Amino acid sequence: MKWQWMMAVLALAATAAGAESGSLARDSEVRKEPFNDAEVVASLPAQTAVDLVKRKGAWVEIQHGETRGWVRMLGVRVAPAEGKAPAGSGASGIDKLFNTARTGSSGTAVATGVRGLDSESLKNATPNEQALDSLAGQKADEGSARKLASEPPPLKSQEVPHLPTPAVFSQEGNQ
Amino acid sequence: MKSLRLMLAGGLLAGWLPSAAAFNLDLNRLVDTVKDISTATKEFSPEEEKALGRQTAALLLGASPPVKDKAMQLYVNRVGRWLALHSGVDHVDWQFGVLDTASVNAFATPGGYVFVTSGLLARMQNEAELAGVLAHEIAHVVQQHHLKAIRKGAGISAGANILAELGSRNTRNDAAVQHLTGGIKEVLLRGLDKDDEYEADRLGIVIATRAGYDPLGLVSVLQMLSSVRADDDALALMFSTHPSAGARLDALDEVVGVRLDDYMTQPQQRARFVKKTASLRAKRE
Numbered sequence: 001m002k003w004q005w006m007m008a009v010l011a012l013a014a015t016a017a018g019a020e021s022g023s024l025a026r027d028s029e030v031r032k033e034p035f036n037d038a039e040v041v042a043s044l045p046a047q048t049a050v051d052l053v054k055r056k057g058a059w060v061e062i063q064h065g066e067t068r069g070w071v072r073m074l075g076v077r078v079a080p081a082e083g084k085a086p087a088g089s090g091a092s093g094i095d096k097l098f099n100t101a102r103t104g105s106s107g108t109a110v111a112t113g114v115r116g117l118d119s120e121s122l123k124n125a126t127p128n129e130q131a132l133d134s135l136a137g138q139k140a141d142e143g144s145a146r147k148l149a150s151e152p153p154p155l156k157s158q159e160v161p162h163l164p165t166p167a168v169f170s171q172e173g174n175q
Numbered sequence: 176m177k178s179l180r181l182m183l184a185g186g187l188l189a190g191w192l193p194s195a196a197a198f199n200l201d202l203n204r205l206v207d208t209v210k211d212i213s214t215a216t217k218e219f220s221p222e223e224e225k226a227l228g229r230q231t232a233a234l235l236l237g238a239s240p241p242v243k244d245k246a247m248q249l250y251v252n253r254v255g256r257w258l259a260l261h262s263g264v265d266h267v268d269w270q271f272g273v274l275d276t277a278s279v280n281a282f283a284t285p286g287g288y289v290f291v292t293s294g295l296l297a298r299m300q301n302e303a304e305l306a307g308v309l310a311h312e313i314a315h316v317v318q319q320h321h322l323k324a325i326r327k328g329a330g331i332s333a334g335a336n337i338l339a340e341l342g343s344r345n346t347r348n349d350a351a352v353q354h355l356t357g358g359i360k361e362v363l364l365r366g367l368d369k370d371d372e373y374e375a376d377r378l379g380i381v382i383a384t385r386a387g388y389d390p391l392g393l394v395s396v397l398q399m400l401s402s403v404r405a406d407d408d409a410l411a412l413m414f415s416t417h418p419s420a421g422a423r424l425d426a427l428d429e430v431v432g433v434r435l436d437d438y439m440t441q442p443q444q445r446a447r448f449v450k451k452t453a454s455l456r457a458k459r460e
Contacts, residue, residue: 025424025425025428026428036433057436057439057440058433058435058436058439072428073391073394073439074391074394074424074427074428074431075428077398077401077421077424078398078399078401078402116276116277116278116294116408116409117235117238117239117274117276117278117280117292117412118278118408118411118412119364119411119412119415121238121239122234122235122238122360122363122364122412123360123364124238125234125235125237125238125360126234126237127230127233127234127236127237128233128234128236128237128240129229129233131233131236131237131240131241132229132232132233132236132270134241135236135241135248135270135272136270137245138245138248138249138252138272139252139256139269139270140249140252140253140255140256140271141256142256142260144253144256145253145254145256145257145259145260146257146260147253148250148253148254148257149257149386149387151447153442153444154387154442155257155386155387155388155441155442155444156387156441157261157385157386157387158384158385158387158438158441159385160381160384160385160435160438161381161434162377162378162381163377163378163380163381163430163431163434164430165374165377165430166426166429166430
């Protein structure tokens with residue numbers, strides 16, 4: 001148990017540190033600095049496997065062989081490259097370890113873990129209004145929300161225009 | 176891997192179609208029984224929206240109870256309320272909550288109930304990610320996506336009369352409650368229109384950015400989701416009711432461009448997020 005939990009912690013720590021492998025979502029120009037007008041040091045095709053070194057604002061520094069430079073954060077995918085199985089335990093493994101640990105702490109569930117909120121449990125669910133009423137005690141009013149936002153580093157309200165609506169979505173649209 | 180996920184989602188969706196049709200019939204019959212089609216075609220009033228949302232929220236809590244950590248629940252409510260202040264609507268009585276389940280998902284209902292599962296919360300790294308997910312759900316409420324789905328499922332602009340019925344006879348055995356609860360279940364199981372999910376992603380990112388968060392919180396969660404195995408049971412319902420995380424990232428990549436660059440260094444609030452959600456991680460041996 002202890003060993004499994006440590007593995008989960010290590011895996012999470014690795015993710016948090018940002019030392020991840022990823023791939024390019026599209027054909028990309030790799031720039032020397034994290035700016036739109038910075039010098040292009042290489043052009044790499046979509047699907048190229050890259051190491052994600054660090055983020056700076058809208059940019060992420062990538063390494064591919066001898067090539068090191070910056071591409072847009074939204075232009076990379078952390079997901080494993082197409083066709084490759086997720087490494088070792090993967091997030092799925094972490095989740096299973098997490099479940100096991102939860103079961104131990106709750107003292108009520110059996111070893112199979114906490115019941116998931118899946119289509120089956122939803123189909124069989126009956127309304128629990130008591131639980132809903134109890135949650136109302138933890139509602140936050142505007143003052144409470146503003147107080148949280150003012151804690152350093154403060155969250156500052158911004159005027160941000162809406163994003164445009166794309167004309168056509170991917171082929172995965174409505175059924 | 177991706178195609179497998181698509182095939183899986185398609186299969187599940189097809190499997191639900193017969194029950195969706197059954198829901199059509201039920202709701203139409205119900206409208207017949209109240210014999211007032213003229214008022215049934217009007218829009219939902221805020222009260223009716225709230226009543227419907229309350230039923231939906233109670234149903235979700237019937238499937239998974241709230242996490243018994245009041246400090247965490249309050250924290251999520253404060254983050255959610257702060258986001259809602261930037262949503263452009265001020266008439267909604269927001270209630271946020273964390274559902275105690277390993278499943279990875281988040282839900283919104285009409286009337287301003289928003290839930291995130293502890294399974295998803297435990298996989299998040301900071302408050303900006305939480306904000307990204309909550310803002311996506313807030314966007315569903317603001318745009319009334321669920322009401323749209325219910326109307327579409329019923330084949331008419333149904334609801335008004337049924338909900339009035341619901342408000343006057345608040346008993347679980349009432350036929351209207353039974354039928355409506357069934358209809359709500361169908362929407363939860365079937366998911367919303369895919370275009371509405373993409374719209375909630377776009378609007379959610381704007382809401383989170385307006386609230387002062389790193390705009391990429393939702394993107395970070397989608398990156399995490401896209402790296403999870405497609406056959407992971409904890410994500411089955413979420414994957415079957417949403418476009419793939421990869422497709423959502425592609426869509427955001429397309430519209431965000433350089434538009435949010437000025438806000439990319441806004442805070443992620445990792446420290447207090449880790450502290451407030453510690454009970455999801457701190458386990459006794």
